[in-house]
Amino acid sequence: MVNTPILLIGGGGHCRALIDVIEQTPNFTIAGIVEAQGVKGEVLGYPILGSDADLPGLVQTYPHCLISVGQVKHADLRIKLFNLAQQAGAKFPPVISPKAYVSEHAEIGEGTVVMHQALVNVGARIGQNGIINSQALIEHDAVMGDHCHISTGAKINGQVTIGNGCLVGSGAVIKQGVKVADNAIIGAGALILKDITRPGCYVGQGQILDSARQAH
Numbered sequence: 001m002v003n004t005p006i007l008l009i010g011g012g013g014h015c016r017a018l019i020d021v022i023e024q025t026p027n028f029t030i031a032g033i034v035e036a037q038g039v040k041g042e043v044l045g046y047p048i049l050g051s052d053a054d055l056p057g058l059v060q061t062y063p064h065c066l067i068s069v070g071q072v073k074h075a076d077l078r079i080k081l082f083n084l085a086q087q088a089g090a091k092f093p094p095v096i097s098p099k100a101y102v103s104e105h106a107e108i109g110e111g112t113v114v115m116h117q118a119l120v121n122v123g124a125r126i127g128q129n130g131i132i133n134s135q136a137l138i139e140h141d142a143v144m145g146d147h148c149h150i151s152t153g154a155k156i157n158g159q160v161t162i163g164n165g166c167l168v169g170s171g172a173v174i175k176q177g178v179k180v181a182d183n184a185i186i187g188a189g190a191l192i193l194k195d196i197t198r199p200g201c202y203v204g205q206g207q208i209l210d211s212a213r214q215a216h
Helices: 013-023 054-059 076-087
Strands: 002-011 029-037 047-053 063-069 185-187 202-203 206-210
Touching: 002 013, 002 054, 029 054, 047 054, 054 076, 054 185, 063 206
Parallel strands: 002 029, 002 063, 029 047, 185 202
Antiparallel strands: 202 206
């Protein structure tokens, strides 16, 4: 796969970071951006081609897509856009920065992006539509579900299991073997030493800040 046109769905700050990753790899060229209704112009020189409503037609022309909306809390919007594009027939290749390291013995799911200086070690399994952000570490045999964001500098140690739709904040550390429930949010700099068994926002040394799942 060389110079394959790829459509980016979402035109904010995370999109700009993804453009920088994609420009470093020979595998893809950026066809353009899909943005909210009424938004026009360009992002770092790449044209906005239409809105979510235009996805069925755009996917016919550019079947390879990537969700370029970020995730700072819940993954609801990323999941919605992923499902919308998938229903239109989109394909979601994984995208790996040439400045990252991904073991040949690791698995990266469809539509997941591994960004600059991230490290994914042997036996790790990463789900679809995820973000492994800059300088994040996914250690050996860790398992991460779908639609998760591992933020900058976070450390997921060996044999950790992370459910679907989770956010692990910048600089957070999860101890080896810990299990994290679906839709959990782990705050920046948190140290998680015990299993997280229900959704909520966890900070510090794993104390729960808010157990109620908030809507977007």
